[in-house]
Amino acid sequence: MRSSKRALLSKTRFAAGMSPDVCKRLAALAEVADVPAGTHVIREGEPIAALGVVISGRIALRLNVPGVGQQTILTVDDGDVFGWSAVMPGSRSTSTGTALVPTQALLFDRDRLLAAMAEDCELASAVYQRMLKVVARRLAATRVQLLDLYHVDHAS
Amino acid sequence: MTLDSGRFLPRGELEHLFTALQADGRRVVGPTVVDGAVVYDELTSPAQLPVGWQADMAPGRYRLRSTGGERAFDYTIPLTSWKRFTHPSFVPLTRGRHDEGQVLVESVVTDAPRLAFVGVRACEVAALAIQTRAMRAGPLGDADHAARDDAALVVAVECATSTSTCFCTSMGTGPEVNGGVDIVLAELDDGFVVRSGTPAGARLIKGLGLRPAAAAETDRASKQVAAVREAIGDPVPAEGLPARLRAALDHPRWDQVAERCLACANCTLVCPTCFCTSVAVASDLDGIEGSTTRTWDSCFSLGFGRVAGDANFRPQVRDRYRQWLTHKFSTWWDQFGSTGCVGCGRCIAWCPVGIDVREELRAVAPADAPTGPIPWPRSPAAGRAPAPLETVLPATHAVATVRALAAETADTTTLRLACSDAAILAARPGQFVMVELPAFAVPPISISRMLPDGIELTIRAVGPATSAITSLQLGAEISLRGPMGRGWPVAEAYGRDVVIVAGGIGLAPIRPLIDMILKERPRFGAVRLYLGARTPQDRLYVHEMHALAGRADLQVSEIVDRAGPEWTGRVGVVTQLFDQATWNGGRVTAFMCGPERMMQATATTLGRLNVRPAATWLTLERNMACGVGTCGHCQLGPFFVCRDGPVFSLAALGDAFGREGL
């Protein structure tokens, strides 16, 4: 079980550049989850149980807009992360994550992960670096989405 | 042709010159005093010339002073410039009729009057030549200007006086008249030394039967003009100015002058070389008979840089002043191979708050200012000779018929048009047409598909004109002008991998490129298509793109900015489709189209993947009134987006791409 988790993790883009040893230690903290389509992996406003790395499939991150409904503002594909704020103690999920198709993911229990990171600096460094990249990429995307560039003010 | 040796025309016989010009079937236009200024107007006799008047000009000031003398041409520079007659302020362009689904638009051709310009200064001679190059820069020129220019006979008068606003010496355009005119006069107290520079001029002079000018007379004439040169000095550091200005786009001086500048457009309208115009639309009450007129406009007007949806590329006065000065003294060289300014000084005098371009130039680009970094490479258009006169023809208008309409999204419609016009049928992917419906403004629209018997246009209804066009019925007619612009250089991608990035309505000009690539599929390596849209409901050509995605020889990925719960595709920005790609950018030729900010992000991402700027092609949108490079609206630095583009490589654009307020 452990070796297949490590194999799965090492093949993801998430683990690119990670030393085999760190990868092994990280994989040990993971559970493989098969998420059926339509299942919520995280819920907006709730404490996050786990950090997730998608092996295959797609998770939609959604925000509820009263009067409009659930709006998907980002999708997470292979090698990408959901529940990144699990690495920040006490945080709650900023969106609801729903599998759009049958999705396989590696889930890292938040408490176990944080405990391991507190002990293992090398592990912590590898995780934080990658979380920062994920967040940076998302921030850059969000800014462009915010500009609503495709929108044209129709002459009134 | 250089000038011949001189003859002498006594003052009392100036009337004979007028008579000879009139006998040549010409109306004489020359200087006369009106409302306290010298202007150019039609003259019937030399008695109407500004005899005994001199003009004292300073920043924001013009005063005529009577000397009581007999000389008629000492007024230096009048208010009017000759462009009033070669490039008039109101010119009818088209007449159109739209009645029960049938449309016909035709160009109005005004007969150019045969005129003789009397009193043309050296700087103005240069200005006429400069404007000719601008109006005939090819491949299509301005037919009205060409006809008027060609029908004018030029009688120049060399300056014997100057005023404090002159700087022709620095711009290399005067005060001596060295050729390129039909006749040159040098005014002396008792008459004129007369030389001719063309066969037409020589013929006219011969008919006057004048005696040769005495040595003393020609000597006095040359001393006179030399004294003017001495008096003016060299106020502007013109040597190397274009490069220094190019490097000064972020100089704080632009903000400083913007505090004084009223953006009133006076400088551009008195300038003898400024040629920017706009098109005014008129119609009868029913919108059946429509017409368009070309009017003088200015880069200082707010609407000049406006595009669909009220976006504006030069919202601040600072942007507009910078555009004017850098165009006149720098990018004009890239576009037409000469200076745009002739140093006549009108803009200095007629500025209501006395802004002096010489002072501004000395501040923003002094002789010791740096010449780099260069924001954009030299344009290939530099030094283009004017198109031959016989190729400058009135615009042609092709009638097309609506064969099908498809609503792509809530506000975007694709029209399939049947057209038999050979030029339209020969259009290339990436070109655009001007779409004419009488009584409405004329928008430039990219061709979204070429067909054996017509074209398709995908149009977003953002205003009255585009709404009217997309509301046409089946079988209705519409008029097209074009095709225009440079298309996608498909051959650049032969033997290479292709990456295409299209955002929103940007997919429309890309579609004919995809058609062409698929038609010659074996000539390309891997082909990857990345599509972005605002929401799933805003995607174009949904079924077509779905079919493309099913092909094995193509990779299609799409993403939307946001979606509702029914969407199972990707959500995010289009760059997320490939920013972590593993393909080798060195083998890629990329083509992209979408909102400019999106293209900037795409360009950066592609660059990180090692796609070379010379191998990255994009298409730009700007305000276009003529589509052929003569109205001036679509300028971006040294480029005319309609003529040098709209397709450009990133390498060619350099820093002009995405620069604020350019």
Next chain:
Amino acid sequence: MTSQPWVAPARHSPRAATPRRPRIGVVKFASCDGCQLTLLDLEDELLAIAERVDVVEFAEATSRRSAGPFDVLFVEGSISTEEQAEEIARLRAVSTRLITIGACATAGGIQAIRNWFDHDAIRSAVYPQSEFVESLAMARPVADFVAVDGELRGCPISPAQLREFLIALVTGRRPQLPDEAVCLECKRRGVVCVAVAKGLPCLGPVTRTGCGAICPAYGRGCYGCFGPREAANTASLAAWFSDDRSAHEVARLFSGFTAWSGPFRTQIDAHGGPPGPGEPKLERPDA
């Protein structure tokens, strides 16, 4: 800046046979009437226009009365009384498009100069028995009270612009009402600039075009009837005027028919306020 209105054509034809003609109203508040008159001055087109629109309220032209609803309501005059403030609110509610016409409606008009002064003092200076006169402390543009869909500026409005507006309304295209300086009109026409050639103060560079540059064509400076254009750099122009004028004189130059408009008002305030009641004291020609 208010956007220029246009009427979207029916879906399948640019000039669909509309089921009914648009209902037009013309109403007046505190104004001289000149802008409404411009409608009637369009003699040549008046009949043709009347065939294509349904004028249901236009007291100066027809005894037909209507309190609404209106497809397009033209409003002349500034809001100067309590009654007018109520009426404009009522009219706004029954109008699909409300278009202000003229300097009074778009900028407050010449009467807005009273806005700088004490209300009671002004009333007493003008009316012998001011206790019978009720008015608001200020005469203000219509847009201060209700949302406005478009405007035709001028004092009075330009017949050419009105014609263009009506044609645009009927054909469904955008009216071309350029927001550029009067200077462009002068130069296109070939009018000699009175500011540069005669040193006369002229507001043309900061005033919106539309009148055809009438005043400069007759040798006097523009006094801003059409109000400030976009990017009106009145500070720079005021600085130029100040070179050989007192602050009081500079303020007076901006205190015209559109004095209350932002950029003009700013300069009036910066130069000590507009001329007060009783100013200037005019000399009799034979004195």
